[in-house]
Amino acid sequence: MEILIKCSFIALLWLSQALCQYHEYDYDTDYGPDREEENTPQFPHQVDYGLPYFPHSSDCARECLCTPAYPLTMHCDTRKLKAIPQIPSRINQLHLQHNEIEAVSAKAFINATGLTELHLSHNKLRSNKIEIGAFAKINHLQQLYLQHNDLEEIPSPLPSSLERLFLGSNKINKLRDQDLQGLVNLTMLDLCNNQIDVIKAKTLTKLKNLMQLNICNNKLHSMPIKLPASLMYLSLENNSITDIPQDYFSQLLNLTAIRLSHNKFEMVHRRIFDLPKLMELNLGHNKLHQAFYIPKALEHLYLQDNEFENLNITFMCPTMDPMNTNRLTYLRVDQNKLKGPISTFAFLCFPHLQSIYYGEQKRGSSDSPYIQGPVIPQFPMMEEDEDDDDRDDEPQYHGGYHPQYHAHEHEESDNDFEDYSY
Ligand SMILES: *[C@@H]1O[C@H](CO)[C@@H](O)[C@H](O)[C@H]1NC(C)=O
C-alpha cells in the first residue's frame, strides 16, 4: 500500500506537464548516500551519430576513460585523483566524482568549452582553494554537481547558462550577495545538509526560472524571503522555522509541493496554504494544534507528530462544491493528541479521500491513549467504474487500489518519502 501511494503520487506528478524536465530527478532517494545517476555512465543527451570520428585515444586524459560508444563523455571518477585532468574541448559530460580533489585553478576548465555536465561530488573541494571564476569559464555548463565536498561558500561567479546546481552536504553557512547572480536559467537549486541560518532578500529573487529549491537540514529560523514566482517545489524540512508570514505564499502561485516537516511551527494562518496548484503538503513533526484551510487541489497532507487534539473538518473544508470537489486522497495524522475519531463528514467534504492514517496518538497527561479501529467510508467508492468521467484524470487509482483506513500499517517507515522527507 505504501508503495502504491508513493507510485501513484509520482505518476500523477509525471502527468503534470511542468514536471517533464524533472524526469531524472529522483525525489525519493536524492539524499541517499550515493546518487546512482553519477555512478552509472549516462547516455549523453546530445549524441549525434553523424559526428565525425574523434581521436579518442589520443586526446583522452591519461587518467581517464573515454569509450568510442560515448564520444562526448570522459570518465575520471573513483580514481583518487588530486587534480583536474586535461579536458578535450569535445567533451560535454565529465565525471570526476569520488576523487580527492581539493583545489580548482582558474585555468582548469580553460579548454573545456563543450562541457554541459560536470560531476564533482564526493571530493574534498574547499572554498579557499577554488580560484575566482574557475567555473565561470565553462560557458555552456548546464548541470553542476558539487555535493559532498567541504565548501563553505557557493563558488562564484558561476556560468549563467547553469540550469541545475547541486550543493548539498557541504559546510555552506551563508549566502553572499554575489552568489547565484545572473543565473537566469537555473531551475533546480539544492542546498540541503548545510549550515545556512539566514537567507537575505535579494539572494534568490532573481532566479527567475527556479522551479525547485531544497534547503532541508539547515539552520534557518525563518522562511527564506522573496522567492521567485516560478517556484514549484519547496523543501525546507528539518530547520528551526517558527512561523510563516501571512502573505508569504501570495506571489508563489505555482507551488505544487511544500515540505516543512521537522520545524517549530505552532500556528499557521488559516488561509496560508490557499494555493491553486498545491498537491502535496508536509507539516509533520511540528507543534501545530489548529487546523487550516485545505486548498482544492491538495492530494496528500501529512500532519503526523503534531499537537492536534481534534481536527475541525468544517474549518478545513468550509464549503462543498459538487462541481469542483476537494482532491484530498491521503491524510496522515498519527502521533498527535487526537481524542476521538475523525468526523465522517471528512469523507463527504473530501470525496476522493482514500486513506487516513490515524495510527497511535500521543498520550496526554491524564488520558489513556486512543487508537482508532478500522473505519470504512460511509458510502461506496466507485473503484473501477470506467464510466465515471471524474476518474479519467486519475490513472493512479486503477489497478485495485482500495479505500482503506489504516491503523497500524506504517510502522516500518516513518513516511512515504523515506530518505528524503520525514
Ligand atoms: C589547453 O589546450 C592547450 C592546447 O592543446 C594545451 O597546451 C593546454 O595544456 C591545455 N590546458 C588545460 C588546462 O587543459
Ligand SMILES: *[C@@H]1O[C@H](CO)[C@@H](O)[C@H](O)[C@H]1NC(C)=O
Ligand atoms: C537560457 O536558456 C535559453 C533557452 O535554452 C538560451 O537560449 C539562453 O541562451 C540561456 N541563457 C543563458 C544566459 O545562457
Ligand SMILES: *[C@@H]1O[C@H](CO)[C@@H](O)[C@H](O)[C@H]1NC(C)=O
Ligand atoms: C536534521 O538535520 C541535522 C543537521 O542539521 C541532522 O543532524 C539530523 O539528523 C536531521 N534530522 C532528521 C530527522 O533528518
Ligand SMILES: *[C@@H]1O[C@H](CO)[C@@H](O)[C@H](O)[C@H]1NC(C)=O
Ligand atoms: C507558472 O506555471 C505556468 C504553467 O506552467 C507557467 O506558464 C508560468 O510561466 C509560471 N509562472 C511563473 C511566474 O513562472
Ligand SMILES: *[C@@H]1O[C@H](CO)[C@@H](O)[C@H](O)[C@H]1NC(C)=O
Ligand atoms: C469548527 O470550526 C467551525 C468554523 O470555524 C466553528 O464554527 C466550530 O465551532 C468549530 N467546531 C469545533 C468543535 O471546534
